[in-house]
Amino acid sequence: MMTDHVDLLVLNASQLVTAAAGPPGPLRGEDLRRPGIVRNGAVAVAGDRIVAVGASDELRARFTAAREIDAHGCVVLPGFVDPHTHLVFGRTREDEFELRCLGRTYEEIAAAGGGIRASSRRFRTTPRGEIVAQARATRRRALVHGTTTIEVKSGYGLDTAGELTALEIAGEIDDRGDVVRTFLGAHEVPDEWRDDRAGYVRLVCEEMIPAVAERGLATFCDVFCEEHVFTQGETRTIAAAARAHGLRMKLHADELAGTGGAELAVELGAVSADHLMRISDEGIAALAGSDTIAVLLPGTSFFLGMRAFAPGRRMVDAGCAVALATDCNPGSSMTENPQTILTVACIGLGLRPIEALAAMTRNAAYAVGLGDEVGRLAPGLRADIVVSDVPDVRVLPYHHGVNHASVVVHHGVIVD
Ligand SMILES: [Zn+2]
Structure with missing residues (x-):
C-alpha cells in the first residue's frame, strides 16, 4: 500500500x-x-x-x-482560541488589586479615577518599546498555555494616536496571522472628555474609526455598552460609523447591569455579545435565535470576587452559541491562561468540562469570524x-x- x-x-x-x-x-x-x-x-x-x-x-x-x-x-x-483580551496595556494595576482584597469594589475604584482610566493614564506615559515588550510576553505566555489564536482590543489609548498605537502593537506581536484586532476606542470616556461625552463619541466616530479603517488596523469595532459607560444610543451611533467603514461589531454587554445589551447586539448583527453576567431572559432568547455568539468571561466574575456569574448553563440549554474567553486585562482578569478559564467556567457557569472545551475552541473561533479556519x-x-x-x-x-x-x-x- x-x-x-x-x-x-x-x-x-x-x-x-x-x-x-x-x-x-x-x-x-x-x-x-x-x-x-x-x-x-x-x-x-x-x-x-x-x-x-x-x-x-x-x-x-x-x-x-x-x-x-x-x-x-x-x-x-x-x-485554544481566546476571543476577548485587552492584552496591549503596558502596565499592571496590582495597587487596585490590593484595595479590592481589602474590600473596595471595582466600581468604587473606577469612580475614584481608577480602573480603565488609570490604565489609560499609564498607557499614555509608558514608552512604546515597553508596551511592545509587555504585549509580546503576554502573547507568548498565552501560546505556551495553548492559545494559538487570540483577539486583542485597543482601548487604553482613548485618543486617536494612542488607539492607533495599540492596534499597531497588536499587529507587531502577530508573527503568523493569529492575532485578530478589535478597535475599542469606546472602552471608557477619558479624563479630558468627562464633561463632553458627546464630543468624545464624535471623536470616535469621525476621527478614530476612519483612521483605523483606512490603515486596515482592525477587523472589529467594540463598545463598552453599560450604565455609566456608553449608552444604547451612543452605541448605535458608533455602530453605524463602524458599519460605514467596513468594521464588524462586537459588544461588551450586560456586564454590571442588565441594560438590554444582548438584544442590542442581536439588533446590530454583532458577531459577538460579551460578558452577559446580567443578561435577561429576553436577552437569552434573542441570542438563541441569532448568529451572535455569547462570549462568556467567567474569569472576570472570579477575579472581581463577584457572586454573580453569567447564566451559562441556561444559555447553553436555551440554544445560545456560547464561547469562552480570558478577558485578559490588568484590572478585572489578569490571566492569559485559557485552562484557568475552563476551570472557572465549569464551577461558575455550570458547564461540563467537554462543553467548556468546545466553547473555547470551535465556538470561540466563530466569535472572531474564523470558524472556517481554526x-x-x-x-x-x-x-x-x-x-x-x-x-x-x-x-x-x-x-x-x-x-x-x-x-x-x-x-x-x-x-x-
Ligand atoms: Zn473586555
Whole structure:
C-alpha cells in the first residue's frame, strides 16, 4: 500500500477531541457536549494544515512522517482560541488589586479615577518599546498555555494616536496571522472628555474609526455598552460609523447591569455579545435565535470576587452559541491562561468540562469570524494543536492551576 509523506504525525492520543462533530457552525444545546472524541486518535499535518484526523492505526498505515509525537496517555485538542483580551496595556494595576482584597469594589475604584482610566493614564506615559515588550510576553505566555489564536482590543489609548498605537502593537506581536484586532476606542470616556461625552463619541466616530479603517488596523469595532459607560444610543451611533467603514461589531454587554445589551447586539448583527453576567431572559432568547455568539468571561466574575456569574448553563440549554474567553486585562482578569478559564467556567457557569472545551475552541473561533479556519481538528484547517498531559478531558479543568499543555503546535510548527 502506498503511503503519503507528511511533516508531522501526532499518534496514540487517549482522547482526541476534534470539536468537528455535529451540524456546521458553532455548537449549541446538546451538540456542545458531543463535539467529537476519537479514542486512540491521531492527526497528520503537512505544512501549516491538518491533512487527516482519525484512528492511530489507520493514520499510521496511510502516512510516514518527518516527525512523530507520541501522545500516549494524553488528550489532544484544537489550539485554544481566546476571543476577548485587552492584552496591549503596558502596565499592571496590582495597587487596585490590593484595595479590592481589602474590600473596595471595582466600581468604587473606577469612580475614584481608577480602573480603565488609570490604565489609560499609564498607557499614555509608558514608552512604546515597553508596551511592545509587555504585549509580546503576554502573547507568548498565552501560546505556551495553548492559545494559538487570540483577539486583542485597543482601548487604553482613548485618543486617536494612542488607539492607533495599540492596534499597531497588536499587529507587531502577530508573527503568523493569529492575532485578530478589535478597535475599542469606546472602552471608557477619558479624563479630558468627562464633561463632553458627546464630543468624545464624535471623536470616535469621525476621527478614530476612519483612521483605523483606512490603515486596515482592525477587523472589529467594540463598545463598552453599560450604565455609566456608553449608552444604547451612543452605541448605535458608533455602530453605524463602524458599519460605514467596513468594521464588524462586537459588544461588551450586560456586564454590571442588565441594560438590554444582548438584544442590542442581536439588533446590530454583532458577531459577538460579551460578558452577559446580567443578561435577561429576553436577552437569552434573542441570542438563541441569532448568529451572535455569547462570549462568556467567567474569569472576570472570579477575579472581581463577584457572586454573580453569567447564566451559562441556561444559555447553553436555551440554544445560545456560547464561547469562552480570558478577558485578559490588568484590572478585572489578569490571566492569559485559557485552562484557568475552563476551570472557572465549569464551577461558575455550570458547564461540563467537554462543553467548556468546545466553547473555547470551535465556538470561540466563530466569535472572531474564523470558524472556517481554526477551532477544530479537521482536514484543511490550520494545524493548531495542543497535546495535554492528562488522560481524560475532565482532568484538564479539574487539576487546575498548572499548565497541562505539554506540546503546542502552532501553524504546523512545534512551539519551543
Ligand atoms: Zn473586555
